[in-house]
Amino acid sequence: MNLxxxxxxxxxxxxxxxxxxPYRPSAVKNRQRFNFGVIYPxxxxxxQGTSEPCAFQTECLAQANNDGVLEVRxxxxxxxxxxxxxxxxxxxxxxxxxxxxxxVDGRLYQPWQEAIEREVSLTADLTKLCSGPVxxxxxxxxxxxxxxxxxxxxxxxxxxxxxxxxxxxxxGIAALQVGEGVFRITLRVSNESRSDRAESATRGDVLIHxxxxxxxxxxxxxxAFVSLLEPPDELRQAAAECQNAGLWPILLGEAGxxxxxxxxxxxxxxxxxxxxxxPGDLFDGTEIDEILSLRILTMTEEEKxxxxxxxxxxxxxxxxxxxxxxxxxxxxxxxxxxPRSTEEKAS
Numbered sequence: 001m002n003l004x005x006x007x008x009x010x011x012x013x014x015x016x017x018x019x020x021x022p023y024r025p026s027a028v029k030n031r032q033r034f035n036f037g038v039i040y041p042x043x044x045x046x047x048q049g050t051s052e053p054c055a056f057q058t059e060c061l062a063q064a065n066n067d068g069v070l071e072v073r074x075x076x077x078x079x080x081x082x083x084x085x086x087x088x089x090x091x092x093x094x095x096x097x098x099x100x101x102x103x104v105d106g107r108l109y110q111p112w113q114e115a116i117e118r119e120v121s122l123t124a125d126l127t128k129l130c131s132g133p134v135x136x137x138x139x140x141x142x143x144x145x146x147x148x149x150x151x152x153x154x155x156x157x158x159x160x161x162x163x164x165x166x167x168x169x170x171x172g173i174a175a176l177q178v179g180e181g182v183f184r185i186t187l188r189v190s191n192e193s194r195s196d197r198a199e200s201a202t203r204g205d206v207l208i209h210x211x212x213x214x215x216x217x218x219x220x221x222x223x224a225f226v227s228l229l230e231p232p233d234e235l236r237q238a239a240a241e242c243q244n245a246g247l248w249p250i251l252l253g254e255a256g257x258x259x260x261x262x263x264x265x266x267x268x269x270x271x272x273x274x275x276x277x278x279p280g281d282l283f284d285g286t287e288i289d290e291i292l293s294l295r296i297l298t299m300t301e302e303e304k305x306x307x308x309x310x311x312x313x314x315x316x317x318x319x320x321x322x323x324x325x326x327x328x329x330x331x332x333x334x335x336x337x338x339p340r341s342t343e344e345k346a347s
Contacts, residue, residue, distance in 0.1 A: 037265030043198035056246030064223025129175035216263035
């Protein structure tokens with residue numbers, strides 16, 4: 001599995017919608033965030049009439065020898081609640097009182113949901129999978145941390161508290177031989193975390209118990225995956241029988257390569273590419289980089305300060321955009337590519 005080719009697309013999926021322009025927690029679109037690929041705790045899913053899923057399933061086809069091996073990577077974000085408290089007179093009170101914002105020596109501190117990248121990896125022989133499925137449970141323990149905010153004199157002016165909840169889940173893999181050297185592979189991920197007050201919890205409350213931007217990156221050794229979008233005629237029926245809920249498998253890499261799949265919560269064509277002119281991720285893989293970058297430069301200094309201080313990833317976007325040279329802007333201004341060249345490359 002060529003992870004180098006897969007990494008950029010997988011990263012774009014992982015952070016799609018993580019934080020949107022104008023990249024400030026005070027913006028409505030970031031106070032009411034829309035996340036892709038969320039797998040909720042079962043209790044919350046049931047309380048919502050299963051309209052919010054507690055599991056994803058994806059199925060794909062692989063042509064492989066008897067010694068074919070699957071490499072499966074589940075990737076997702078775990079959200080961490082960040083709260084801010086003011087400390088009067090530099091003395092830590094018994095009970096911290098969170099505040100909506102705190103400014104210390106020109107720096108602005110605000111509550112936010114940060115993210116930690118998580119990965120669960122499995123390897124399985126195709127022939128053994130045909131004898132019985134594999135289920136791998138995983139657990140991420142809860143976390144708590146407190147960080148002091150000090151002013152220039154070294155006095156404690158506030159506190160940053162970070163909280164993550166326990167996440168429990170399971171990854172299942174199964175295989176069924178549907179033809180000579182052809183296997184239908186089923187991947188499933190479920191959220192088995194506990195969520196208190198599931199009936200009354202809001203979507204925002206339960207995100208900290210959820211798997212966010214969940215997706216699989218799958219490789220096959222001594223075999224090749226089959227495109228579900230354009231299967232060969234002899235496998236059209238087998239492809240149509242694949243059932244996908246929450247995830248859709250697409251081929252990754254250079255056109256014509258068939259050893260790596262991305263099972264994505266965002267439906268795409270096979271062999272998606274990041275435009276080579278793009279200077280970096282903007283948390284929106286469908287955006288036009290030039291327009292969004294220009295809009296970042298039109299932000300006021302106060303807006304840029306909030307963007308810079310709110311999130312480390314947002315800070316890097318601002319610094320990268322402000323550092324773009326004239327030749328970088330020229331590359332962003334537009335490019336023409338003949339779509340037939342991609343088709344010819346694949347044939």
